[in-house]
Amino acid sequence: MAGTEHVEVEETLKRIEAHKGVIGTIIVDAEGIPIRTTLDNSTTVLYARLLRRLTMNARSTVRDIDPQNDLTFLRIRSKKHEILVAPENDYLLIVIQNPCE
Amino acid sequence: MAEVEETLKRIQSQNGVQGIIIVNTEGIPIKTTLDNASTVQYAGLIHQLVMKARSTVRDIDPQNDLTFLRVRSKKNEIMIAPDKDYFLIVIQNPSD
Numbered sequence: 001m002a003g004t005e006h007v008e009v010e011e012t013l014k015r016i017e018a019h020k021g022v023i024g025t026i027i028v029d030a031e032g033i034p035i036r037t038t039l040d041n042s043t044t045v046l047y048a049r050l051l052r053r054l055t056m057n058a059r060s061t062v063r064d065i066d067p068q069n070d071l072t073f074l075r076i077r078s079k080k081h082e083i084l085v086a087p088e089n090d091y092l093l094i095v096i097q098n099p100c101e
Numbered sequence: 102m103a104e105v106e107e108t109l110k111r112i113q114s115q116n117g118v119q120g121i122i123i124v125n126t127e128g129i130p131i132k133t134t135l136d137n138a139s140t141v142q143y144a145g146l147i148h149q150l151v152m153k154a155r156s157t158v159r160d161i162d163p164q165n166d167l168t169f170l171r172v173r174s175k176k177n178e179i180m181i182a183p184d185k186d187y188f189l190i191v192i193q194n195p196s197d
Contacts, residue, residue: 077169
């Protein structure tokens with residue numbers, strides 16, 4: 001069963017990575033350690049650290065406004081690109097894309 | 102000024118929009134469609150989050166800058182358009 005789940009994850013990630021404009025994808029585990037990435041090491045570590053911190057901040061903001069609410073997604077658009085963060089069970093899926101269609 | 106009002110009216114009339122707040126650089130709300138308590142709460146918390154998001158973008162790349170932030174939660178979505186002097190905050194219920 002672990003085998004097929006892994007395949008599904010791989011396929012999903014490949015699908016995202018093949019998407020037009022996607023610059024990179026990073027998965028960060030519950031301890032903030034990047035466990036998968038398509039970017040170089042130093043970039044990955046930088047993104048993982050900073051986005052984890054920001055995501056935790058965003059989550060606190062959401063909960064401070066309403067304790068019954070929770071963060072489901074974060075989109076950070078900047079001049080150069082867009083960072084999408086999908087938090088799940090303390091893991092983070094980070095996708096960096098160039099939204100120039 | 103009339104343009105601002107018209108733009109706000111247009112946003113406000115969009116399906117699902119729960120509220121609009123404009124805050125200045127200090128995080129003080131200068132315009133709002135919500136009640137006072139909600140406005141103050143949102144303004145303060147979101148202002149500090151946007152500042153953090155902006156630092157994050159700049160820490161990754163000092164030549165880059167934040168242009169938009171979307172915070173999606175179970176109950177709603179908060180969108181923030183930061184400008185030099187103001188932030189425009191829109192809270193919407195993205196039930197499509």
